[in-house]
Amino acid sequence: MMKKLFFFPLVFMAIGLFAQELEPTTTEAVLKVLVENDKKKPQTGQVVTFTSLKDGKKFSGTTGANGKFSMLIPTAQKYTVEYKLFTTTYNDLVLKMPFAEDPYTYEYTITATLPKKFTLDNVFFDSGKSTLRTESGKELDQLAEFMSLKKSVVIEIAGHTDNVGTPEANLKLSQDRANAVKQYLVKKGITPERVKPKGYGDTQPIADNGLESGKQKNRRTEVHIVSE
Numbered sequence: 001m002m003k004k005l006f007f008f009p010l011v012f013m014a015i016g017l018f019a020q021e022l023e024p025t026t027t028e029a030v031l032k033v034l035v036e037n038d039k040k041k042p043q044t045g046q047v048v049t050f051t052s053l054k055d056g057k058k059f060s061g062t063t064g065a066n067g068k069f070s071m072l073i074p075t076a077q078k079y080t081v082e083y084k085l086f087t088t089t090y091n092d093l094v095l096k097m098p099f100a101e102d103p104y105t106y107e108y109t110i111t112a113t114l115p116k117k118f119t120l121d122n123v124f125f126d127s128g129k130s131t132l133r134t135e136s137g138k139e140l141d142q143l144a145e146f147m148s149l150k151k152s153v154v155i156e157i158a159g160h161t162d163n164v165g166t167p168e169a170n171l172k173l174s175q176d177r178a179n180a181v182k183q184y185l186v187k188k189g190i191t192p193e194r195v196k197p198k199g200y201g202d203t204q205p206i207a208d209n210g211l212e213s214g215k216q217k218n219r220r221t222e223v224h225i226v227s228e
Contacts, residue, residue, distance in 0.1 A: 024103035028072040034109045035063050042067025043112065045149035050079040050095060075099055083110065086118050087142040118223045130176035132184060140181065144188035156196040156224040157181045162215035163202040175199025181221060196226060
């Protein structure tokens with residue numbers, strides 16, 4: 001299971017004024033944000049939120065096709081930086097906007113790498129069936145939201161079972177469950193071509209099927225990134 005977002009060193013620096021849509025003021029700087037992966041590919045549709053440690057005010061933006069957005073943000077404050085990937089929110093970064101007598105612009109780069117595999121921990125099915133349980137909706141809604149923002153991302157929904165039953169039955173059950181997740185996402189507006197359901201049955205265990213706790217881990221639904 002892989003649920004980590006890898007952050008690389010953050011880069012931010014004051015730069016000279018130049019022609020742009022936003023103009024800094026004596027109390028607000030222009031913050032220019034770039035989100036890219038470790039191969040320098042811009043990350044489109046990424047929401048980043050800056051929350052003031054002083055008064056709790058939030059400032060958010062969404063990256064465009066070039067992986068960038070700009071905003072006005074008060075100076076002389078510290079901000080937590082929130083970045084959501086799949087269903088996990090990361091907010092352990094802090095940005096310090098310094099005080100300066102003259103208006104200025106800041107560039108802030110986040111280098112983030114999408115994990116190639118992600119386990120949906122809160123997606124559940126009725127026992128031995130492909131019927132999604134009601135409590136699965138929250139996590140699947142978050143996945144649909146992620147897909148709506150990341151319009152170029154194509155995913156595989158990988159269904160897995162434990163070893164109870166025949167291999168043939170498990171393969172069919174895992175495929176039916178993967179299909180059910182795809183149908184849910186399509187109903188939320190995700191185009192069918194962007195979701196590839198595939199059942200693996202009991203062929204890829206990640207824990208000991210001899211233990212009940214191991215069987216529970218093996219009964220899982222994963223998201224694989226096919227393309228970004």
